[in-house]
Amino acid sequence: MAPGDELKAALEEFAARANENTAVRKMLKEWTRNIHLDVADTGETFTLVVENGRVTAVLPAAQPPKDIALMAPADTLIGIFRGRLNPMAEFSAGRLKFVGSAKDEMRLDAVVDVIWK
Amino acid sequence: MELKRALRLRALVASAAGLAVASSSLVAAVQVLAAIGTQWAWLAVATAGMLCVVAAWSFGELAGAFPTAGGVQVYMREAFGPTMALTVTLMYVLLAMAAGAAEAYIFGSVLANSFASVPILGHVPVVLWVTASLTFFLVVNIRGVEVAGRVQEVLTSTMVAAIVLTAAGALFLGHPVSAAAKPFSVVAFVRAVAYAVYLYIGFEWITPLAEEVQDRLDLPRAMPAAVGVLAVSYGLFTGAMGRVVPIASLLASPTPYLIVGETLAGKVGFWLLVGISALATFTSFNAGMMGYSRIVYAMAREGSLPRFLGKIHLRYFTPWSALSTMFAIELALSVAVVYTHAFTVPILLAAAIEALIYALAAAAVLKLRRTRPTLARPFRAPGGDLVIAAAGFLFALLALGTLWPPAPTAVPMLLAVGLALAFAYARYVSSWQQKTGARPPS
Numbered sequence: 001m002a003p004g005d006e007l008k009a010a011l012e013e014f015a016a017r018a019n020e021n022t023a024v025r026k027m028l029k030e031w032t033r034n035i036h037l038d039v040a041d042t043g044e045t046f047t048l049v050v051e052n053g054r055v056t057a058v059l060p061a062a063q064p065p066k067d068i069a070l071m072a073p074a075d076t077l078i079g080i081f082r083g084r085l086n087p088m089a090e091f092s093a094g095r096l097k098f099v100g101s102a103k104d105e106m107r108l109d110a111v112v113d114v115i116w117k
Numbered sequence: 118m119e120l121k122r123a124l125r126l127r128a129l130v131a132s133a134a135g136l137a138v139a140s141s142s143l144v145a146a147v148q149v150l151a152a153i154g155t156q157w158a159w160l161a162v163a164t165a166g167m168l169c170v171v172a173a174w175s176f177g178e179l180a181g182a183f184p185t186a187g188g189v190q191v192y193m194r195e196a197f198g199p200t201m202a203l204t205v206t207l208m209y210v211l212l213a214m215a216a217g218a219a220e221a222y223i224f225g226s227v228l229a230n231s232f233a234s235v236p237i238l239g240h241v242p243v244v245l246w247v248t249a250s251l252t253f254f255l256v257v258n259i260r261g262v263e264v265a266g267r268v269q270e271v272l273t274s275t276m277v278a279a280i281v282l283t284a285a286g287a288l289f290l291g292h293p294v295s296a297a298a299k300p301f302s303v304v305a306f307v308r309a310v311a312y313a314v315y316l317y318i319g320f321e322w323i324t325p326l327a328e329e330v331q332d333r334l335d336l337p338r339a340m341p342a343a344v345g346v347l348a349v350s351y352g353l354f355t356g357a358m359g360r361v362v363p364i365a366s367l368l369a370s371p372t373p374y375l376i377v378g379e380t381l382a383g384k385v386g387f388w389l390l391v392g393i394s395a396l397a398t399f400t401s402f403n404a405g406m407m408g409y410s411r412i413v414y415a416m417a418r419e420g421s422l423p424r425f426l427g428k429i430h431l432r433y434f435t436p437w438s439a440l441s442t443m444f445a446i447e448l449a450l451s452v453a454v455v456y457t458h459a460f461t462v463p464i465l466l467a468a469a470i471e472a473l474i475y476a477l478a479a480a481a482v483l484k485l486r487r488t489r490p491t492l493a494r495p496f497r498a499p500g501g502d503l504v505i506a507a508a509g510f511l512f513a514l515l516a517l518g519t520l521w522p523p524a525p526t527a528v529p530m531l532l533a534v535g536l537a538l539a540f541a542y543a544r545y546v547s548s549w550q551q552k553t554g555a556r557p558p559s
Contacts, residue, residue, distance in 0.1 A: 091187065094183055103434045
């Protein structure tokens, strides 16, 4: 499977898990953001559309507005969204870049933690 | 289609300078005066400033080569490996707690002094003011209140202007106290420069913003500019304090700058300095507590610190567990300072750690230039290897200068214990992470 397809599958699986998880939905209540994932090694961009705490779409393109941006190679992004890699370790090591507010950064990290712990 | 988070040069300079201006810095300036005397204090502050400019160049080169939010932890990992990276990060946390304890004690003393003549409040002991100040910052941080970039610019400009204004008032209008000039000695000068390093602590804490700057050269430009602003304002203020108040009186007080304000302009001067102190404590403490709690949180999440420190407040999305733990340690340290009156111990400990970290930053630049010569470096520290090496050596010397008598013996003891524990813990965690298959850094 091409890295782009694998990432899209990982994001869709992650979105389904997030939408099913009551703790995550409570954490994301009234949270609406377009999260852009810029894949450093392939140049692709994906968008996770979050509306009022639910992931409503996983798009294989940049969907404005760009509220939050995550930048990393495909294997890093796949590893994070499949729960194999620790996002904070990747972030500290400089392999994952995040642009957005500190609160959004914490919120996303907490969501990943709740889904995969 | 870009996020509106690009930071401009002016905002970066304001952040770097604002992080360094603290109430405890004004007290550290008195230590500089005591070490070398009024006549040469400005030179000690300027010399420390010049060395910090070279340190700023080192951090600028490193931040350009590794523009990540991981900051110094990433630079040290790339240059010296994971054990050193974790040791340095833990030392940074110790520095934050030492400086935080000093700041809380001094600001608590400012409040006690300010309300001394108010019924009921006048009887509140310093320890309660210290607890109240720390609790205030804990609550503010748990609620995630951040000073916006524009507000930070206004606050920093106000503080710097007020410090320079007070210094100018003392230099041109104040009545000079008669004191015999202290004879110049090289040892005393080295000690004064070492103490003056404390005045600049924090300018490099903007390096994690490297991903958010508008121009990649703004960060290496902002840090030396901030150091320059600090050097001028602190240099003037330090000399001015020694001109209008006897050094012995300044040394005896935890809030010497209030004496200076009162001597210059009575109650107006006193309250002006209380205002500067409150602003300085708010900006530096708030940003420091927020920044360090996030470092502790990130280390817990990546498995370098106990997992309970990685808990997030599910309403405010702030690292409440890391914040509460740091609060508890800082409170314990502050209370110890209240009862021992040894407020110079955390100040000198923080200065020693910072000087060591600046020396290590210089060593990291030199090592990476040798081992990774083709690494993209948007900014290269001027002056070649020699300037960086000389500054690194001098910072190592200054670290020793803060430990040498007449510094209290608690300072070298605490530093040695802190370093040994941090290194032992870092080695344990690094080997554990290697055994459990943690992914090595790129």
